[in-house]
Amino acid sequence: MIDTEIFQERVVKVPTADHHYTLLVAPDGNYLGVDQEGFTATFPYANDRVMWDETDAGTFRHTIADIEIVKKSPDANVCQLTLEGNTLDCFGQTISESASYNVSHGPERLPSEYLKFFRENGWVCLTSILSPDLVEALEKVACTDRFAHLKIDRSSNPFSQSPAIARTTAEPVSLWLIRQYMQIDDVRVAHTPGLAILDRDDGKRIVQGWHSDYPYHWGVPARGQVPTPSGETVLGVQRNVCVSPFTKVGGATAFKLGSHALDQGPPKEWGVASDHYQEGYRETHGLPYMGPEADIIDAPGGSIILYDSRTWHRAGVNRTDQKRAALLMAITPMYVMPKNDTSHSYKAFLASDVYKELNDRERIEVERLMVHQFIGPGGQYAIGADRELTATLHARQQDKVSY
Ligand SMILES: [Fe+2]
Missing domain, CATH: 2.60.120.620 (q2cbj1_9rhob like domain)
Known part of the structure; x- marks a missing residue:
């Protein structure tokens, strides 16, 4: 050298973003979007279907479909939303009881x-x-x-x-x-x-x-x-x-x-x-x-x-x-x-106050990501360190050393 x-x-150099899309988050953490038929619905993932653009008037225009959502309380970040005058429920539809959505920070692109x-x-x-x-x-x-x-x-x-x-x-x-x-x-x-x-x-x-x-x-x-x-x-x-x-x-x-x-x-x-x-x-x-x-x-x-x-x-x-x-x-x-055992920290997380603060979507994602599974007798089993078996291995290794 x-x-x-x-x-x-x-x-x-990645320049600072001067525009962000908006995510509209349902009470369970899923995202309001538009399905392939053009109807509003909620989704547990975030592709283009759940991206909204806030207009100067404070409404949200969908990035693909010709749909505009209006906030019931213009200044609130947690509020009910309407589509053509009808208030949306927790599934992004207008069938059941109305729900409040979180107006949230989205990606730049x-x-x-x-x-x-x-x-x-x-x-x-x-x-x-x-x-x-x-x-x-x-x-x-x-x-x-x-x-x-x-x-x-x-x-x-x-x-x-x-x-x-x-x-x-x-x-x-x-x-x-x-x-x-x-x-x-x-x-x-x-x-x-x-x-x-x-x-x-x-x-x-x-x-x-x-x-x-x-x-x-x-x-x-x-x-x-x-x-x-x-x-x-x-x-x-x-x-x-x-x-x-x-x-x-x-x-x-x-x-x-x-x-x-x-x-x-x-x-x-x-x-x-x-x-x-x-x-x-x-x-x-x-x-x-x-x-x-x-x-x-x-x-x-x-x-x-x-x-x-x-x-x-x-x-x-x-x-x-x-x-x-x-x-x-x-x-x-x-x-x-x-690479490493995630079961120990996942169980500690489940028992912590932190877990209570997450919404359903976040909990499901963290579980999907952190709980490794394989097939055992009668179904799927979560994988974690087996302390008993590890002790057996260590004992065997000790025996080998003493030969
Ligand atoms: Fe690395």
Whole structure:
């Protein structure tokens, strides 16, 4: 590594969004939209069918169908909605009792536009897709940005500390995109969604080298890397939520954008993770590749970056005094074994006050994502760590050692 190559990554600047679509959220958390026949209905997912544009008059025009929704209380964010003078019920129809809807922050672009870009490029940035309130709540649990003066609570998993993490996990546009991109509805988180907080680099610490994410794990010192290219079968999408703004100087993730298409791991000379994790490696070899062939996505806080898990990348180097928080999730199809046990944190989440704050749709999504299942005698079984069996294995290993 020569000094002139340090911090020379190309910056892909994601501009701040000046327009967002609106989501109209029913009491159960489903989204008001228009079905294929042109009737209003509610949906548990967020594609173009549930995107509304707020007009200057404060009404909502559908982005595909010729339908306009009117708020009964123009200034309220939780209110009844009418269609041609009839008040909508909780299913987006006009049959039963009227219901109140939440007028909520939506994406900058249509989900179909994001999907096109994602398929063409192997990555996409959903600019400021999280609502300002949700970003603030994430900063608070991470103790960064506006809450940098607070101390992070390490007594329990952050997943059970704030509903913001589960709510972000259930973010509907990114989930719809991931399912479309992987061509499968049954997707899981391969580990409990976790905060990655990066503080100022001290010039000595171990930094992460180049790699592809789970389950490919190319360049990673782990057992069980995917042995061959997987072609059109996508075995993982990584979802990086920018809690803090992602900037080059502040430690944004570095990528080789488009490298997923090569369907192989990063070159050793770029400094791979399996070399860089070793004590003393940085001292003798310097930092991993930071030259102009690498890319930094510079994005506002509250953005979500999705990328094909084959994409070569590494953690950024924070050269500021501001801690940078991200919420990271490896999403895999249900036929890929999870990376870590999620059952323990899911059960703690179920028992926590956080669970009570979520709506039905969010609860269902988090369950679908976090509870890995297989077929047992008589039906589906949730998979978790088997402590008894583990103890047996450990005892056997002990016996082997004593031979
Ligand atoms: Fe990674």
